[in-house]
């Protein structure tokens with residue numbers, strides 16, 4: 001089963017200190033052509049899950065499969081070559097480097113970099129083409145997030161993981177960024193993101209999971225999660241409103 005899945009996390013127990021797991025048996029699947037969102041309040045273990053997948057947090061038990069291949073504990077830089085790219089929650093651009101230099105750095109991680117890859121990124125993000133010479137630190141939060149996503153795409157991934165891409169962005173900017181994620185999915189790239197912005201994230205997702213205290217509370221179609229009173233209740237305690 002897991003052989004065909006772009007990404008599969010099976011019963012993962014992981015944490016920063018041995019014997020003190022933060023993730024306590026988490027299973028998440030990303031199927032072909034999906035955007036999947038993992039929701040959860042602050043401290044739920046969302047970033048820890050992403051970091052465990054990319055080898056930045058030790059996995060104590062459980063498995064991670066990328067296109068059916070066991071990648072449990074594999075180092076981040078090797079995973080980029082295997083087709084898994086990751087946009088961290090914070091510090092995801094080099095502020096002193098230009099937009100283009102930031103993107104080119106992402107290209108170094110690629111095994112084979114097609115000559116038109118940079119142009120493809122500029123086609124997807126025309127703003128970045130306009131500001132290509134500008135230091136990334138001079139951009140707005142939304143534009144910086146586009147640089148971070150663009151850099152991850154430079155490596156030509158099959159799976160893109162994003163840690164709270166809408167953090168700090170206005171609703172309008174979030175809408176623009178999320179429309180780009182839909183475009184990226186249409187290019188055959190699967191997306192797994194963690195978010196606190198439940199409503200906006202589920203609106204573009206195929207399926208969702210809810211994580212709390214390192215365990216899965218809900219899983220289902222994004223539309224079901226959006227209308228679930230239990231999910232809403234969990235979120236009202238976490239400063240997130242599903243219904244407007």
Ligand SMILES: Nc1ncnc2c1ncn2[C@@H]1O[C@H](COP(=O)(O)OP(=O)(O)OP(=O)(O)O)[C@@H](O)[C@H]1O
Pocket residue numbers: 016017022040041042043044045046047048049089196
């Ligand atoms: N480097 C670390 N060392 C030890 N514990 C950590 C470390 N980073 C996070 N934790 C702990 O792991 C738990 C989960 O944190 P995590 O960052 O994964 O949550 P999150 O769901 O991403 O939260 P947020 O929405 O605030 O980003 C928290 O209790 C946190 O204190």
Ligand SMILES: [Mg+2]
Pocket residue numbers: 046047048089163164
């Ligand atoms: Mg986090």
